[in-house]
Ligand SMILES: O=C(O)CCC(=O)C(=O)O
């Protein structure tokens with residue numbers, strides 16, 4: 071759960087730094103329907119307006135790896151509001167710790183070589199948490 075208190079100077083701070091979710095899929099609820107979530111689309115930050123009773127589904131880095139780049143994880147961030155507090159609940163889905171992540175073998179051929187290295191889930195999360203949250207930089211370390 072994320073809590074963003076109101077901030078009198080919202081342009082001088084960031085609620086949550088730009089990142090892609092490292093997991094497979096994220097189901098996100100913008101709880102009190104205050105705007106703040108933004109995604110990076112064609113180089114620009116675009117606001118995702120909260121819809122009543124609707125979830126936001128984000129593709130994460132693990133799905134980008136498994137689909138060998140067909141599904142791209144989305145870079146996003148959260149801004150703060152000058153008057154209103156904001157709450158969001160994110161649930162992250164990922165493979166079990168003992169599994170291995172890599173491009174699905176059925177997607178790999180001479181014409182479509184693997185774009186990512188294979189890595190165990192445990193090592194994947196250990197290296198993730200040893201880094202600063204920054205853009206898609208963790209996924210970039212696994213590119214071939
Ligand atoms: O607060 C939000 O809308 C985004 C939260 C988020 O990106 C996260 O928890 O990974």
Ligand SMILES: [Fe+2]
Nearest residue numbers: 089090091146
């Ligand atoms: Fe996120």
